[in-house]
Amino acid sequence: xxxxxTDVDYAHLEHxxxxxxxxxxxxRFQGASQAIITFTNRESMEKEQTNxxxxxxxxxxxxxxxxxxxxxxxxxxWVSILGLPLIG
Numbered sequence: 233x234x235x236x237x238t239d240v241d242y243a244h245l246e247h248x249x250x251x252x253x254x255x256x257x258x259x260r261f262q263g264a265s266q267a268i269i270t271f272t273n274r275e276s277m278e279k280e281q282t283n284x285x286x287x288x289x290x291x292x293x294x295x296x297x298x299x300x301x302x303x304x305x306x307x308x309x310w311v312s313i314l315g316l317p318l319i320g
Contacts, residue, residue, distance in 0.1 A: 233302060234267045234292040245291060252287045255280050263304025267292075 236245070246259045249269055255276035260268045271277040281288070281295060288295060 233262065233296055233298045234269060234288075235294040236265050236267060237291055237293040240291050248291065249287055253280055253285050262302075264306045264308040266304060268298055 236242075242261075245267070246261075249259050249267075250256055253269065255271050256269050257272050258268075258270035260270075262268050271280065277297070
């Protein structure tokens with residue numbers, strides 16, 4: 233499980249992880265600030281963590297193995313209001 237760092241482009245994070253982490257088999261967002269990266273086996277996960285891909289360093293503030301019962305600690309909320317002008 234990875235805790236997503238601040239200022240990370242969420243729109244491209246999944247693609248970037250799956251493309252650059254050789255042993256990654258899957259990716260799923262877990263709440264607003266976490267992601268679960270799956271590997272083919274435990275050994276491949278440990279090898280990737282040891283080798284330290286640039287994706288780990290730039291995209292995640294903390295990585296740890298997933299444990300049963302792990303839950304999202306926060307959530308994203310998407311709100312759509314028709315007719316509301318966007319002011320930047």
